[in-house]
Amino acid sequence: MKKYKYNAINLYGKKFEGTFLAESEKDLRQQLAKQNLFLVSARVDTDKSPNPFFSLTGKVSVNELSSFCRQFSIMITSGTSIVDSLAILKGQAYSAYLKKILERVHEDVKAGKLLSEAMEKHKRVFPNFFRSMVRVGEISGAIDKVLVAVADYFETDTKMRAKTKSALIYPCVLIIMAIGIIVLMVAFIIPTFRDALESLEVEMPALTLALYDISDYFRQRWKQIVLVLIAVVFLFFVFVRTKKGRYLWDKFKFYFPYAGNVIKNNVTARFCRAFSLLIGSGMDIVDAMDEVCIVFGNAYVATQFKKAADDVRQGMTLTLALQSYKLFPTMLVQMVSVGEQTGELESVLSRSCSFFENQAERAVSSLTSVIQPVILCIIGASVGILFYAVYSPLLQVMNTLGA
Numbered sequence: 001m002k003k004y005k006y007n008a009i010n011l012y013g014k015k016f017e018g019t020f021l022a023e024s025e026k027d028l029r030q031q032l033a034k035q036n037l038f039l040v041s042a043r044v045d046t047d048k049s050p051n052p053f054f055s056l057t058g059k060v061s062v063n064e065l066s067s068f069c070r071q072f073s074i075m076i077t078s079g080t081s082i083v084d085s086l087a088i089l090k091g092q093a094y095s096a097y098l099k100k101i102l103e104r105v106h107e108d109v110k111a112g113k114l115l116s117e118a119m120e121k122h123k124r125v126f127p128n129f130f131r132s133m134v135r136v137g138e139i140s141g142a143i144d145k146v147l148v149a150v151a152d153y154f155e156t157d158t159k160m161r162a163k164t165k166s167a168l169i170y171p172c173v174l175i176i177m178a179i180g181i182i183v184l185m186v187a188f189i190i191p192t193f194r195d196a197l198e199s200l201e202v203e204m205p206a207l208t209l210a211l212y213d214i215s216d217y218f219r220q221r222w223k224q225i226v227l228v229l230i231a232v233v234f235l236f237f238v239f240v241r242t243k244k245g246r247y248l249w250d251k252f253k254f255y256f257p258y259a260g261n262v263i264k265n266n267v268t269a270r271f272c273r274a275f276s277l278l279i280g281s282g283m284d285i286v287d288a289m290d291e292v293c294i295v296f297g298n299a300y301v302a303t304q305f306k307k308a309a310d311d312v313r314q315g316m317t318l319t320l321a322l323q324s325y326k327l328f329p330t331m332l333v334q335m336v337s338v339g340e341q342t343g344e345l346e347s348v349l350s351r352s353c354s355f356f357e358n359q360a361e362r363a364v365s366s367l368t369s370v371i372q373p374v375i376l377c378i379i380g381a382s383v384g385i386l387f388y389a390v391y392s393p394l395l396q397v398m399n400t401l402g403a
Contacts, residue, residue: 002044004028008037015040019107060098060125066154068094068102073147082143083110101125114138129274132291136281149277157270157295160357164262167364171371178379185386187222190215193390203396208389243299251300258367263298265360268328270295272356276349285345286313301327318345332356 006028008016016037022028029039068089075085086109090102101122108118116135119126126134133150137143194212197204204212218225239245254260274295278288289309293302308321319337322328335352339345 004042004044006032006042007040008032009040010037019111021111060095060101062154062158064094064098065126065130066151066158068098069147069151069154073144073151076144076147082115098125115143128294129291132283133277133281136278136283139282142281146277146281149281153273153277156273156353156357160266160269160360163361164266164364167368171368171375174372174375174379178375178382181379182382182386185383186211186215186218190386190390191219193393197393197397203393205389205392207385208393211386211389246299247303250298254298254300258363258370261363262360262367264327264329265356265363267296267298267301268332269353269356269360270297271328272332272349272353276346276353280346280350285318289318329356329359 002022002024004022004025005019006017010016020028020031022031025039025042028042032039071089071092072085075088076082080088083106086102086106090099090106094102104122105115105118108121109115114135116131116138119131119134123131130150133146134143137146190211194215240249254263271292274292275288278291279285283291286309289305289312293305293309296302296305304325304327308325308327311321311324312318317340319333319340322333322336332352335348336345339348342348
């Protein structure tokens with residue numbers, strides 16, 4: 001059986017379009033004729049996910065997924081079937097790319113596939129974690145509750161990301177200012193003073209001569225310097241997009257002082273919320289460990305956590321596995337131990353989410369409180385050295401004239 005996308009008209013000339021499973025185009029024509037429809041054109045649907053090339057980002061935003069989950073759950077709770085819910089949702093005010101994806105999902109579900117199977121074809125849009133939760137919801141018969149839980153997870157994670165980014169904006173601005181001031185001094189201010197001082201035939205200090213050489217080198221080779229910097233940045237981004245590069249970069253960030261605390265607490269908060277959702281929905285612990293890796297956002301943590309999942313699969317307790325790889329704070333491991341012993345692991349983790357989210361915010365505040373004075377000191381020291389190098393010859397001239 002092939003899936004055809006067709007255009008047809010009825011006896012009154014009204015146009016219809018849709019998809020239909022048929023053995024051949026002749027069979028399609030006959031099937032439509034039984035419904036008093038006359039085939040105009042048809043083509044075999046490749047059943048591939050729409051090309052994201054013309055979308056703005058090539059993917060669907062978390063906010064869109066959250067909105068989709070919440071609206072979907074409301075419709076199912078009100079008694080609307082999954083097929084009818086998708087038919088309504090694909091006409092909502094989503095991005096054009098998501099609308100096309102929902103059309104494909106709706107067609108597949110209408111043809112008899114499970115929702116999770118229909119979403120499996122569109123991995124770029126629906127992450128592994130999302131698809132796993134939908135599959136669990138279908139098995140448990142509580143897909144409406146699962147969708148609400150996923151929407152809550154996406155919204156909370158988005159807020160946490162936004163707070164982290166906003167806290168790091170000021171340090172980034174300071175870094176840009178520092179670079180801008182140094183470039184301005186070296187490229188424009190130092191050459192101006194140099195021309196004025198050379199006419200006075202003053203003996204230049206060693207620091208001033210060194211800055212003159214740096215200024216000359218920068219002005220003569222600034223194009224090459226810019227090209228080298230662009231090449232270095234480009235190669236770095238290419239490197240971190242490789243599997244090995246992403247792993248090494250994420251490992252470096254995870255153990256870097258102060259920044260590592262931010263990443264560790266963010267990863268812990270995401271683990272608590274996602275893992276509690278999975279096991280609370282009825283998923284086995286080992287399967288939940290396999291699926292939760294997608295939410296970490298850190299290749300090093302995901303790789304190590306998969307090893308912990310293998311240990312649990314071989315009979316080790318979750319507490320011992322987490323202790324072995326030291327990916328999470330000791331407090332979380334203790335909470336997991338209590339949850340395993342009492343049989344309340346899901347509730348223990350769900351109650352821990354807010355605590356570790358607060359810890360993540362504090363870690364960001366601690367990082368910015370360290371970065372800001374360090375950058376200000378660097379700016380002050382750089383400007384002080386530059387001004388000393390520029391004005392020390394002027395002081396010599398003034399002392400000579402005073403003598």
